[in-house]
Amino acid sequence: MDERSALNPALLRQLFELGLLSIEIPEALGGQDGTFFQSIIAVEEIAAADPGVAVVVDVQNTLVVTALREYGTREQQDRFLRKLAFDTVGAYALSEANSGSDAFALQTRAVREGDYYKLTGRKLWISNAAEAGLFLVFATIDPAAGHRGVTCFAVERNAHGLKIGKKEDKLGIRCSSTCEVILEDCVVHASNVIGEPGKGYKVAIETLNGGRIAIGAQLAGLARAALGHAIEYARQRRQFGKPISEFQGVRFQLAEMATQVEAARLLVYNAARLKEAGKPFVKEAAMAKLFASTVAEDTASQAIEVFGGIGFTKECPVEKLYRDSKIGRIYEGTSNIQRITIAKEILA
Ligand SMILES: Cc1cc2nc3c(=O)[nH]c(=O)nc-3n(C[C@H](O)[C@H](O)[C@H](O)COP(=O)(O)OP(=O)(O)OC[C@H]3O[C@@H](n4cnc5c(N)ncnc54)[C@H](O)[C@@H]3O)c2cc1C
16 A cells, blocks of 8 residues: 555455544444544554554544534534544644644635635645545635634535645655645535534534544554564564674663653543543643654654665565654644644643
8 A cells, every 4th residue: 555655445445444544433323333432542552553554543533523513514424423433534624734733824815605614725635635635724714814714614525626736755655645725616515514614613622632642642652563563673683693682772772762661651641531531732732743743753763773775675664654744743743833832731
C-alpha cells in the first residue's frame, strides 16, 4: 500500500466489518456503542501495524462521527451515522491553501438560496477524500464576520458541484489519501448544516481538541512499533561474537526509547481519560500530541540506527515508520500550534 500509495479496498471493508469505523456510533444506528477511549486504543493499535491505515480510523471516529454525535440533530444522526457505520468513509474538510494554522481565515463561501446553500471554494489536504462518501465541509456564510461566519456542512460525495482534485504524493502515511476537494456552486440543503450557521468554528475547535489525542495515539502506536522492531532486531543481530542487545550502548539506547514511548502513551491515555470524564483536557491533549509526535520521530530514527545499514532500506519496516512519523508534527495543528495552546492554558 505504501508503494502503490493506495489503501487496499478489501482492508477498508474489513475495518467496517470489524466495527473499527463505527466505534462510538450508537448500536441502534449500526455502531459499536463504544467509548472515546476505545477509539484511542483502536487508533494506537492500528498505527502500530500501519500508521496510514490508522488515519482512516482516526478521522472517521474522532472527527467526523464525533462532530455528528455532538452537534448533529437526531435526524442528521439518523441519516449520516447509519451510513458511516455501514460502508461510508467520512472526511473532514477544513484546511485551504491560504488557511492552515490560521484555519478560520478560510475562503470557501456558502451562499444561501431558499432552502439550499451553494458552496464554492477549494479545500486542500483532505484525508480520506479518495474513499469518502461524506465530507464535513467548513465554509463561511459571512466573510466579514471572521470566525463567526464559519459554518459546518455535511456534504455527500454525489452532491452536485463536488469534485475530488489532485491527490498528493507524500513522504509518509502514503496509503492514506490526501486530496484537494473542489466545490463549484455545490448545492447543499440547509438541513445539512451541522450545529448552527456561524457556529462551525465551535464544531471545529471541539472536534480538533479531541482529535489531537487520537493523533497522539497514532504516534504512540507508531513509536511502540519502531521500538518493538528495534528490540527484536537487537536480540538477533550478532556482532563481535554476540547479539548487539548485549552491548551496553544499545541496551541504554533501547531503555531510553522505551521510557519515552511509555511517557507518550501515558500522556495520551491521561488526556483521553480526562475527556471521557468530562473534565478540562485541552492542555493535556495538546501536550500529548506535541510529545508523542516528537517521540515517534525520535524513536523511529533511533530504531533505524539500531538496525544499522539495513534500517536505511525499504527491506525494513523502520524506514517506513520514520517517514510516517513526520506528519505528526504537522496535521491537526503543527507543533507550534500545540505550544501556543499549552502556553495559553498555563499562563491564563
Ligand atoms: C497528510 C496531511 C493530511 C491532512 N489532513 C487534513 C484533513 O483531513 N483535513 C484538513 O482540514 N486538513 C488536513 N491537513 C492540513 C493540516 O492540518 C495543515 O497542513 C496544518 O494545519 C498546517 O497548516 P499549513 O500546511 O497551512 O502550514 P502553515 O500554517 O502555513 O504553517 C507553516 C509553518 O508556520 C508555523 N506557524 C504558523 N502559524 C504560526 C504561529 N502563529 N506561531 C508559530 N508558528 C506558526 C507552523 O507551525 C509551521 O511550522 C492535512 C495535512 C497533511 C500534510
